[in-house]
Amino acid sequence: MSAEIHKKIRVILADDHPVVRDGLAAMVNQQPDMEVVAEAGDGDAAIALYEERQPDVMVLDLRMPKRDGLAVVQRVMEINPKARLLIMTTYDGDEDIFQCLSHGAKGYILKDVPRQEILSAIRAVSEDRPYTSSTVAAKALQRMAKPSLTERELDVLELVAQGRSNKDIARRLSITEGTAKTHVKSILTKLDAISRTEAVAVAHKRGLIRL
Amino acid sequence: MSAEIHKKIRVILADDHPVVRDGLAAMVNQQPDMEVVAEAGDGDAAIALYEERQPDVMVLDLRMPKRDGLAVVQRVMEINPKARLLIMTTYDGDEDIFQCLSHGAKGYILKDVPRQEILSAIRAVSEDRPYTSSTVAAKALQRMAKPSLTERELDVLELVAQGRSNKDIARRLSITEGTAKTHVKSILTKLDAISRTEAVAVAHKRGLIRL
DNA sequence: ACGCACCTCTCCCTATAGAGAGAGGAATGA
DNA sequence: TCATTCCTCTCTCTATAGGGAGAGGTGCGT
Numbered sequence: 001m002s003a004e005i006h007k008k009i010r011v012i013l014a015d016d017h018p019v020v021r022d023g024l025a026a027m028v029n030q031q032p033d034m035e036v037v038a039e040a041g042d043g044d045a046a047i048a049l050y051e052e053r054q055p056d057v058m059v060l061d062l063r064m065p066k067r068d069g070l071a072v073v074q075r076v077m078e079i080n081p082k083a084r085l086l087i088m089t090t091y092d093g094d095e096d097i098f099q100c101l102s103h104g105a106k107g108y109i110l111k112d113v114p115r116q117e118i119l120s121a122i123r124a125v126s127e128d129r130p131y132t133s134s135t136v137a138a139k140a141l142q143r144m145a146k147p148s149l150t151e152r153e154l155d156v157l158e159l160v161a162q163g164r165s166n167k168d169i170a171r172r173l174s175i176t177e178g179t180a181k182t183h184v185k186s187i188l189t190k191l192d193a194i195s196r197t198e199a200v201a202v203a204h205k206r207g208l209i210r211l
Numbered sequence: 212m213s214a215e216i217h218k219k220i221r222v223i224l225a226d227d228h229p230v231v232r233d234g235l236a237a238m239v240n241q242q243p244d245m246e247v248v249a250e251a252g253d254g255d256a257a258i259a260l261y262e263e264r265q266p267d268v269m270v271l272d273l274r275m276p277k278r279d280g281l282a283v284v285q286r287v288m289e290i291n292p293k294a295r296l297l298i299m300t301t302y303d304g305d306e307d308i309f310q311c312l313s314h315g316a317k318g319y320i321l322k323d324v325p326r327q328e329i330l331s332a333i334r335a336v337s338e339d340r341p342y343t344s345s346t347v348a349a350k351a352l353q354r355m356a357k358p359s360l361t362e363r364e365l366d367v368l369e370l371v372a373q374g375r376s377n378k379d380i381a382r383r384l385s386i387t388e389g390t391a392k393t394h395v396k397s398i399l400t401k402l403d404a405i406s407r408t409e410a411v412a413v414a415h416k417r418g419l420i421r422l
Numbered sequence: 423a424c425g426c427a428c429c430t431c432t433c434c435c436t437a438t439a440g441a442g443a444g445a446g447g448a449a450t451g452a
Numbered sequence: 453t454c455a456t457t458c459c460t461c462t463c464t465c466t467a468t469a470g471g472g473a474g475a476g477g478t479g480c481g482t
Binding site: 423424430438444452 | 453454455456457458459460461462463464465466467468469470471472473474475476477478479480481482
C-alpha cells in the first residue's frame, strides 16, 4: 500500500437500508482518500457511533427508525458544533432542507444524483465547505421567504392531516372548537391555502408533515 | 449437492438511485449463482432492457421516472407472461402490493430487509416460486377485502387530494358539481372516511395516490 | 415597563361539504 | 336478453368549514 501523507477522510454512513449502505460503502472505500469507519441503521446508532468514532463526515438519511435525520443533526451539533454532516435523502421538501441546513448540516443532496456527485459532496463537506446543489439551495431560499408555523399550529396541522374535524381537534388538544378554528385559519393563511385539504397537500409538499 | 453445471441466474436491476443499483449489483455479482446483466434507471429503460436481454429475474423499484414500477410490471407481463419480477421498494401500501402481485409480480420485498433476504428472494423468484414476507402478504390479503375505487373515482380522488373543491373538480372533469359530490361520497364510503381530508389520509396510507 | 408573538376565547355570517334518496343511459359480460 | 357496474344527473336537508373582527391572558426579550 502506498503511504499517504494525509489521513483518509473518515466517514460514517447512516441509512436504514442495508443495500444503500453497501452501495455507498463500496463507493467510498474504493476512493484512495476516504474510508467508511462505521455504519448505522437508525438515528440512535448514528449518534452513538458519531460520539464513539468522531468521524470527519457523517452521511445521513432523513427518514430513519427511532430518531429521524433532523433529530440526529440537532443532537450531533450539540455534541460537536463543528460536526460535518451531509444529508443524503429522497426528500426534497423546503422544510426538510431548510431545517437541516439551518441546524448546521453542511450539505444536502438527493439520492438520485450520480455517483461522482456524492463523492464530491463528501469531499467538500470534509473540508468544511458547504455542498448543496442549486435546485436544493433554491428551495431553501424560497422557504426563507415563507412564514413559519408555530408549534401549536403544527400540532393542529398534524390532526388536520389525519382528517380530524375541528371539534375533534379541539377535544384532543383540550381547547375549544373556536380556538381550533383560529389555528386552522392561520394555518390556511400561512400556507396560502383555501381549504384544509389543500393545506394538507401544501404542507406535505413542503415537508411540514409526514404522512 | 449436484455439480453446478447450471447457468447463472441472469438479473436486471431497475432503480433510479445509482447508489442502490451499485449496492445490489455488488451483492448479486458476489454470489456464485447469479450475475447482473443490465441496469436501468427508469421504467422505459427497464422495459427495453428486459426485451433485449431476456433476464431470468428483474428486480424493480416502484417509483421511477418516466414509467413507474407497476406500469413496467403490466407491460413486461404482456411481453412475457412467464416473466419473473421481484418488486423491491420502500412503499408498503396495500394498493401497491396488491396491484403488483395481481398483475403477476412473483415477489415483493421492502428495501429495509437484510441483505440475505434480498438474495433469497431473487433465488426464489428465479425458480418461479413466489416470495413475499408475511407482513407484506398480510397487507395484500387485507386489501382483497376492501372495495376497489373505479377509474373515475380515482380521477376525483386525485383532485380531492390536491385540495380542490367539488365545484372545481366538476369544472376540471366537465361534470356537474352534484356528480362530483356523488363520486366523493362513494369514495368516502369505500375508504371508510368521514371527511375528504380523512379520505386523502387513508388513500395515501393505502398507496392509492401519490402526493 | 413596553412591545411582541403566541395561545386562547367570543360572536356573527356565508359557503361548502356531506347524508339521503332517488333515476336514466352506457357498457360489460353471463 | 338480462343483470351488473359505472357514470351521470336531480332534489332536499343539516353539519361543518372558513372569513371577519375582535379581546384577554401568557411569556419573552428589550
